[in-house]
Amino acid sequence: MEFVTPIITPIVKSLMDPVKKHLGFFFSSTNFVRVMRARVLELNHTAHGLEKKKEANDANNLVVPDHVPDWLTQVKTINEEARDIPTHGNGCLDIKKRYKAGKRSFDILNKIDDLEKQESKIKWTSERIPLGMVISSTMQTTSEPIHDDDGTQNMFSSRQLIFKDALKSLEPQSKTQKIALCGMGGVGKTTMMEELKQVVEKRGLFKWVLKVVIGQKYDHFAIQQAIAQCMGEDLIEKARDERADNLRKRFEKMSDNGTKKILIILDDVWEVFDLKDIGITSPLPKGFKFLLISRFEKVCIKMDVETTSIFRMVGLEAKEAKFLFWDIVKLTDEDDELYKIGENILRKCGGLPLAIKTIALTLKGEEKDAWRGALARLQRHDLEDIYAIVGDIFEISYNNLSKDDDKAIFILCGLFPDDFNIDMEELMRYGWGLQLFHKAYSLTEARQRTNTSVNNLIRANLLTESNNKGCVKMHDLARAFILSNISKFKQVSIVNSDDKSEWPTQDVLESCERILLKCTDMSEFPHDFDYPNLTLLKLMNGDKLLKIPENFHKRMEKLEVLAYDEIQSPLLHLVSLRYSICIQTLCFNSCFLVDNDISFIGELINLEVLSIVHCSIQKLPSTIGKLKRLKLLDLTGCMDLCVDEFVFQNLEKLEELYMSVFNGKVIRFSNANCDELERLSSKLFALEIEFFENILKPKNVSFKKLQRFRISMGCLLNKETNRKYRHKSSHKTDRYFFKNTLKLVTNCSDLLESKINELFSQTEELHLCVKDMVYLEDISMHASQCSIFCNLRALHVIKCEDLTYLFTNPVANGLKKLEILTISSCHVLKSLVSLSEDVNAMELPQLLELNLNDLPNFTSIFHEDNSSPTKSFLNNEAVIPKLSKFSVGGMKNLKQIWPVHIPSGGEDKVSMLREIEVNACNSLVNIFPKNPMRLLANLEEVRVKRCCSIEVLFDINLGQIEQPQRSSNLRRIKVQDSEELREVWRIEDENNSGLLIIGFQAMESVHIERCKKFRNVFTPTSANFDLRALKDIDISECGEDSGRNDGELVNDTQKQEISGVKKLETSKVDESMSIVAFQSYHLTNTFHNLRHIKFDGLKADVMFEIESSSVNINFDGFEADVMFEIESSSTNRETTQQQPLRLLPFLEDIELEHMDRLSHVWKWNELSVIHKYQPQSSIFKNLTSIRLYKCNGIKYLFSPLMSKLLSCLKTIKIISCEGMEEVVSNRDDGDEVVTTSTSTTTLFPHLDYLYLDRLDNLKHIGGGDVSKGTTSVIHDQLKLSQVSVSSWCLCQYSREIEMQECHALSSVIPSYAAGQRQKLQVLIIHGSRSLVELFETKETNNKNISGSSSSSKADHGSSSILPVIPRPKQLTMHELPNLKVLKISECDLLEYIFTYSTIGSLMKLENLSIVNCTAMKVIVREENEEASSKAVVVFPHLKSIELGHLPNLAGFFLGMNIEFKFPSLDYVMINDCPQMTVFASGESTTPKLKYIHTWLGKHNLECGLNFHRIIPSTSSNRSISCPAIAEGTPWSFHNLIEMHLNSDVKLQKIVPSNELLELQNLEKIIALDTRNVEVIFEELINNDSQTVVKFPKLREVDLNWLKGGFKYIWKANKWQTLEFQNLTRVYINLCDSLEYVFTTSMLGSLMQLQELDINRCDYTETIIKTEEECDGKGSEEVVFPCLKSLQLDTLWSLKGFCLGKQNFTFPSLNTLIIKECPNISVFSEGRSIAPQLRVVETGFGFFHAREDINAFIMTKKQQGIRFGECEEPSACLVM
Secondary structure (H helix, E strand, C coil), rough: CCCCHHHHHHHHHHHHHHHHHHHHHHCCHHHHHHHHHHHHHHHHHHHHHHHHHHHHHHHHECCCCHHHHHHHHHHHHHHHHHHHHCCCCCCCHHHHHHHHHHHCCCCCCHHHHHHHHHHHCCCCCECCCCCEECCCCCCCCCCCCCCCCCCCCCCCCCCHHHHHHHHHHHHCCCCCEEEEECCCCCCCCCHHHHHHHHHHHHHCCCCEEEEEEEEECCCHHHHHHHHHHHHHHCCCCCCCHHHHHHHHHHHHHCCCCCCCCEEEEEEEEEECCCCHCCCCCCCCCCCCEEEEEEEEEEHHHHHHHHHHHHEEECCCCHHHHHHHHHHHHHHCCCCHHHHHHHHHHHHHHHHCCCHHHHHHHHHHHCCCCHHHHHHHHHHHCCHHHHHHHHHHHHHHHHHHCCCCCHHHHHHHCCCCCCCCCCHHHHHHHHHHHCCCCCCCCCCCHHHHHHHHHHHHHHCCCCCEEECCCCECCCCCCHHHHHHHHHHCCCCCECCCCCCCCHHCCCCHHHHHCCCEECCCCCCCCCCCCCCCCCCCEEEEEECCCCECCCCCCHHHCCCEEEEEEEECCCCCHHHHHHHHHHHHEEEEHHHHHHHCCCCHHHHCCCCCCEEEEEECEEEEEEHHHHHHCCCEEEECCCCEEEEEECCHHHCCCEEEEEEEEECCCCCCCCHHHEEEEEEHHCCCCCEEECCCCCEEEEEECCCCCCCEEEEEEECCCCCCCCCHHHCCCCCHCCCCCCCEEEEEECHHHHHHHHHHHHHHHCCCEEEECCCCCCCCCHHHHCCCCCCCCCCCCCCEEEEECCCCEEEHHHHHHHCCCCCEEEECCCCCEEEECCCCCCCEEEEECCEEEEEEEECCCCCCEECCCCCCCCCCCCCCEEECCCEEEEEEEECCCEEECCCCCCCHHHHHHHHHCCCCEECCCCCEEEECCHHHHHHCCCEEEEEEEECCCCEEEEEEEHCCCCCCCCCCCCCCEECCCCCCCCCEEEECCCCCCCCCEECCCCCCCCEEEEECCCHHHHECCEEEEECCCCEEEEEEEECCCCCCCCCEEECCCCCCCCCCCCCCCCCCCCCCCCCCEEEHHHHHCCCCCCCCEEEEECCCEEEECCCCCCCCEECCCCCCCEEEEEECCCCCCHHHHHCCCCCCCCCEEEEEEECCCCCCCEECCCCHCCCCCCCEEECCCCCEEEEEEECCCCEEECHHHHHHHHHCEEEEECCCCCCCEEEEECCCCHHHHHHHHHCCCCCCCCCCCEEEEECCCCCCCCCCCCCHHHHHHHHHHHHHHHHHHHHHHCCHHHHEEEEEEECCEEEEEEEHHHCCCCCCEEEEECCCCCCCCEECCHHHHHHHHHCCHHHHHHHCCCCCCCCCCCCCCCCCCCCCCCCEEEEEEECCCCCEEEEEHHHCEEEEEEEEEEECCCCCECCCEECCCCCCEEEEEECCCCEEEECCCCCCCCCCCCCCCCEEEEECCEEEEEEEECCCCCCCCCCCEEECCCCECCCCCEEEECCCCCCCEECCCCCCCCEEECCCCCCCCCHHHHHEEEEEECCCCCEEEECCCHHHHHCCCCCCEEEEEECCCCCECCCCCCCCEEEEEEECCCCCEECCCCCCCCCCEEECCCEEEEEECCEEEEEECCCCCCCCCCHHHHHHHHHCEEEEECCCCCCCCEEEECHHHHHCCCCCCCCCCCEEEEEEECCCCCCEEECCEEEEEECCEEEEEEEEECCCCCCCCEEEECCCCEEEECEEEEEEEEEEHHHHHHHHHHCCCCCCCCCCCCCEECC
């Protein structure tokens, strides 16, 4: 056996060693612990020494060895581990504890050995830390998320997205190596760069961060030196390449083959430079990233930054700019004027942060005058306050522009107003006229150069993009920079013509070469407008008749560009333009041209651009043919245009012609025109024309040279056919945005014959309605050419009756640029593409939008002969990677959009889809596949309407869902009128029980409407959905029973779960069960962040079980017993008190409608758990608004406890809740709550508005339970009063109370709440039939308690007397110190409003209105105690008193010895108060009151407010009492100042004949919507002699909408003559039955009449009626010496102004408008002379007037012009 020993011994030894080792841990445990602690102490001494060295190096900016921070961290870890090892209690009997102590000590000793070895290798040097080295003691891993320290917490929200995207690109895992921040100077690029730098350094994303400022002038030597310094190196080489090579080697060493990340920041880059100069090779080495900051996007692109990695920064949003400005300024006082000035200054800064900061710092602490001065300087473009900024931002950028075109366009853009959408086409046309484009030989070239320059300026951040297509914008400060230097840029922009500071001063008149002038509110052009060197003049936005001097254009001989833009008044004296022979560009846009005459333009022989847009010209005269140099003619918006012969023939150099019409009035081409246009078209490069309803045919036109076109065939180009758009700026929105467009409504043969298909290869937008087209190749020149539509971006195919399929595969695959495809009403079409044998796939790489509608036989994209019945619309053969909007409708045979299951990779075909709309597809089975998640990556909205076969939107099989699940952007779902819809989500969960479904976490709203079978949002309810963003649910009119449904929001878990397409069955609910709203599980998880829920016409078994939060809840029609049932937890009371409840802490709004089953909104089941409630608890803490509508089962809204919890409540609205008896009640709350609530917490401290409407059973607002009986109620209420009686009154804390038709209330404010209404400002009560007192008094209170009833209440059928709380003796009388508005109406039992003791507190009352209260006797009731001496009552702020329809009112106050003072009262209305003989028995002082108002109007206040006066009779010297308009009051016709009539007036004749002579003070007559009035002034009849009735003070008559039988204003006859010596204005509108305005007998008195305006009076035949006695008289002269304006508009029956033989003279008339008067034949039978009249406005435009108006009308009649409505547009097809 000896030979075995050598073998066995080592084996045994190897086995025993571990055993001995572990035994040693036990037996030597104490020794291990002791040695470990000693070694730890030594290690700490060593660490302390290293820490001191590190601190010294940090202080001296010396390099700390790399391993030191980590070594020190490990020492801390060892210390923590050592502290966890116990030093005592490791006895021999505790084997496990002793063993663990020994082993852990042994492990620590090994770690200490390793650290000591590492420490011995640390080498300290005196090397200084390089500037670019990142020193971080705690390196953050790149996988960690960005927390609040990511730099965005102090950043404006508009910048956060850019910041986060840029930071994401800088992260090491991002493949992007170069990114750029680009934007205008001062926009905050450098600030964001510094924030990015700070975050990447803090997170340790890079070992090196090197920042270098390049500057305007690139200096390679300085840049190389700066980078070397960041590295801690010093370059000694002199040669450029040697220095660069040294840097390259240093970078390689720093990078360590990419393991150490390096970020290089290049700030303020102005020009492109080679990165080799700084040692960087191309492509960038591994681990390197570049961050460029530049004003110029083009520089970034040329330095190889991808456009997707260029982050463009713009100005701050308005809110952010305000915050920044006011945060710097820090105003200490609230000064509205300063705030207004500050807002105006901010607008001038245009959101530029640097400008905002600079001017804010300048104004900080300054006086108001300094602010005013700064604003004034900015408004006149004086940049004194921010010149340094503007100089740096714009002047340097401007000087840096290398191209003259760019500079010229930039300067020209500065001419336009602030924030103006500048048309690029306008820039080109103006630029051409100014000869800005040197060596540009065609308009096409000039347009290309303009577009290039605009693009360059946008990339240089000197211009900004506009939301309007074809437009750009200029920053306000950039514009100010140009306009502030007239001597350099030589142009002026005058936006406010009244502000003389905007006009150039005298010393720069000769410098001005370009002027823009807004003519708003200008009526006369300045006579001293003299700028001899003016080359461009643009006048715009004129809204008045602008008088221009006759020699105006003669003064501007150098003028090259003249533009009139939206001048709404006729342009006179344009004939003087013939003197401006240098004009090359002439533009009229939306202007009125007198007589539509443009013949004078033919004299401008140098004209090259002529634009007459939306001026409705009707004739192109032959003189236009004289314009031999004309290159562009734009007649867009012409009407019934007639072109003289030889015009087209003579325009030899014309390159561009635009002739689209307005309002369907097509051009009337002659045969000669067609021949000329045929010859001209062969030379044209641009053409816009419509071949429709005229003899011009496409075959007359050549298309060979066209590069720019918009052509229609068989239809109109534009959809606008409404006259209201004629002169609107809507034309300007995209009037010059141009896409090559064809709209073709024709047949194949005509289309091919016209050869218009030659343009297909250039067409960008194509509209086709070709009836006999079978496929698209039928209309192609070369059917085999797949690239014929290579530039097509939008294709619209409509009503192609024979279309079978649209195109073949080759043609489809040739549509590389197609973005929009629309196919509609093609009933034969079965598919888009016919598959060929060699190609079986289609790719539309740029298609963004696909719309298919009314295609009953369409089933899929590809046509297949043997297609399956369940063929999908979108399948693998269709590749549409960028499709974002997909809409289908009216497709009867479509069954599936996607296959039931999408194979792997299928999502790439439509991965960008954002919006789906499905409409009227009644065979559609499913919209989405069983595994839809991969389609939802970008989907945002789903809309489904009228799809009767769809049962579920998302039928999801979790077994087919890839893991991990993909998130989606789906935000909105809306389904309407889909009868079979049952759920939104249906989950099949076979093997994934409890799996969290996260694919819909972005969902914000679900809207289901009129879906009869809808039952659930999702099934089964056990599904674990993540809908964290869901805010809105709206389920309306779903159900088969009269729009009501027995469905639920979430189905009960015991109900049948859904699998496949099995229908859901509903289980019945026990009617005796208390139904609660919404399960807590879903509220806490699925629906956690709900903001708004609306249920209309639904029943619910379960609605909400509350344990969490939601926001903005609106329930309409759900039937639930309890809205919020709040239960305590099962834990003990002490634990509950330590953990405050969190119930809906974010809820803001609750809205409940049609919930008849609801008995409680909230109910506490165990109230004791919150008897020590603390205000800081999160229980409805943000609830601000509650609205109840038709919830008839609710008897009260709040318990006392809930009242206390809702501290933020601001608005309460309760409407039509028949069962509501109280707003606040103590029922259902146990005694424990009341007795323990000893706090005097104020209820509803923020309540702002209480609205109670149609609550027939409301007996109390707060307190009392009528069901308990009187005794019980009084007992309970007394108990409550011991706590805090004032806290029970809800209304006392509301700022505004409004109550409508609450018929059971006997009083509004109870007596026990007296003195507690400090906040009440507005009180409005209407229609409360049982209201006896507004403010309950002690007397009423005691009566009610004793059980007595008032007779008046018995009369109204009151069945019981309501008990109330006895008033504690210490309470004072009612006080209303802040009441401002009190309005009471239709309260028939109310006899008074205030008691005398109350009115002393009404110090802020402003408005008092008491109307239609039949029992009202006085407003202020006298109390038993009479004043012993004269007292004075002052209402210091009362401005308005209205007392109307109060049949028993005797006065405001009838007590004695009281004087009332109303220092602010300026309006009193007293109407229909027949018993009111005096306002107050004492004196009433009203220093501001000038008039008294009645139903008739405004009366002179002759006798004061208390009516004491004697009125002298106008017919004799006797003193008589004046007849009263309201019996008992003294205001009648004699002191009527203004007559105001409205719909309340029931009289047919307003002023009886016997009162006509009393109207000596009448100044105005104003009537609106009076349907009963037939005549205002009744005529005198059968007088002994003729009576002259004078109205000496009547100045104005304004009658509007007097319907019915109103035929006359005044009737004159042989017994009376009416005279109006001072009448200046008459305006009559919509008086259908009015026959005439004046009679001839009145004419002699109309000497002061200035304005006569008669509109829309259907039966008015003449303005002045000829009386019988005047018929036989010869011609007489009638003069209207002051009449300036006469307007006759829409008078269908008008035959003439006057049909008598009088001769009229209008020496002052300058405005005459005759519109829509088709039957006018003459103005008068005699002459009608108006020497000052220059222009007559008609429905067809403006025409030069003749001196004789009659001759003008007759001439126009002879010319075939009717003054009636323009003919309706012809029934024209518009695509």
